[in-house]
Amino acid sequence: MPINQTIARLSDLSFQSAFAVYLLALVLLIWHYAATRTEHVHRRELGDRELAAAGGVSAPSPGAPGRIVSAPPKPVSERLGNMGAAVLVVGLGLHLGSIVLRGLATGRFPLGNMYEFVTMATAAAAAAGIVFLRGQTYRPMWVFLLAPILILMFVAATLLYADAAPVVPALQSYWLPIHVTIVSIGSGIFLVSGVASLAFLLRIRQPAGAERPGPVGALARRLPDAHTLDRLAYKTVIIGFPLFGTGVILGAIWAEAAWGRFWGWDPKETMSFIAWVIYAAYLHARATTGWRDTKAAWINIAGFVAMLFNLFIVNMVVSGLHSYAGLN
Template identity: 75%
Template sequence: GASASVGAGTGGASTALVDGPGRVDAAPGRPLSERLGNMGRALVVVVAALLVSSIVLRGFATERFPLGNMYEFVAMACAAAIVFGLVALRKPAYRTLWVFLLFPVLVLMFLAATVLYADAAPVVPALQSFWLPIHVTIISVGSGIFLVAGAASVLFLMRLRQPRGEERGVLGRICRLLPDAETLDRLAYRTTIIAFPLFGVGIILGAIWAEAAWGRFWGWDPKETVSFITWVIYAAYLHARATSGWRNTRAAWINIAGFVAMLFNLFIINMVVSGLHSYAGLN
């Protein structure tokens, strides 16, 4: 009887432990946005390590600074975008953006490895200067940071459309994973503020190099002209972003126009238009 009482008491206690307020519930599953953010962060770290390693190995293979053709420039710009993304998007609110940052980087690297690839070789005599690592590095880093700003503006415009449209469909599901529109707009603005002076300094240093190499600071070469136009567009974006009535969609479209101009300068000017800056390395 005693043992039965004890057993009953124990059983009652066990039931109380299971059903009582002290029970331990299973941990709730993580939301999809958090899982995508964690996966994106892991991929970004891997991509950053691979890109930086490829640039270093390319330098050893060519026995020079690895910025002598379009393939190497795109690799450096993508590495700058990824490394900057690891710093700028470190907050939990930005984690889902890592996945969207990888997409343009993967597209650019695919083009670099297929269309733009050039074998490791010495550069032409005009590029054998100490200005090469200074001027081109600053331009490529600025271009990589502009990539982050352009992606943020595109996602900002997508996020603005989401509350007005249906939440069904691919676009609606993507938009629900993004931060709010104000956060994306602020990210694009702050990122452009960092890239804009870098790009400007790169243009100025390029003019100094041009004076040493060609005897003039500025000759309206196609590359110089479109670079200056790109810089002016980004200046217009910063001005529009600070002007009442232009802060939302209008400023974002100007930012995207600046990024399109930069891509035009990189691909069309280098590959189609002939000029003093034609060092694509595709022939």
């Protein structure tokens, strides 16, 4: 099928627009993140001054006769956070649109090279963030999640970019959309989990009430509490682990159909298995007394590092049967 260059260009434009919108959302959410504590301190100081001016007498109740009460305006930080959350949804729509347009332009499922895989994985991470990071409690987490998403998208659009084209014959199989989609979605969910564990390690070093925190401590104190972050990391791995494991198993079935064997210890297969074992170790550590806190979090981060190694180093440096990076 010939490539529709017009739709391919629209796909690239949609991807670039998604990047710009995510960047705008990050700016708004960083502003929200910084303004939250500033407004909290300002409100506390203003309340103290008003109480002192009134001679220590409390103000009349809102329902007192003769008093007109108007609803207080929303704090600037909350309005910024709401704007950032709305912009995120727009960015995800553009992101998903770039994937759909890429598929329409090539007449195939858009997962035939590293550029397309990273596009799908980052979209899955953004979608997982919208699902799991709902509400004011989790909103500060978006600052930490959007940063790696934007970095990966930038790398995809520069170092990994490949023109819209047909895939190699080895990938012209109905297993491509099944196997690679499941793996890419699992990878996106693991990104959320890794960020949650990293935030947990920052948060647990700066408990609530600690006096005179340093720069890292001041940053961490605006995050959700350590227990909430630990639960988020565990919840996302519980979902990503079976997805990724299913993707590996389906890949083995595809390998048997394509190469006549289920498993051949190809570098990609080996590293995928190692990453899966690390996440299994995390789940085991998370359920073991003495390993539930920092040790389990470090294992979770190690699992995501293994995923990144598998994506970039194995695909770009090590040669094997899975060398379909699509790089020139």
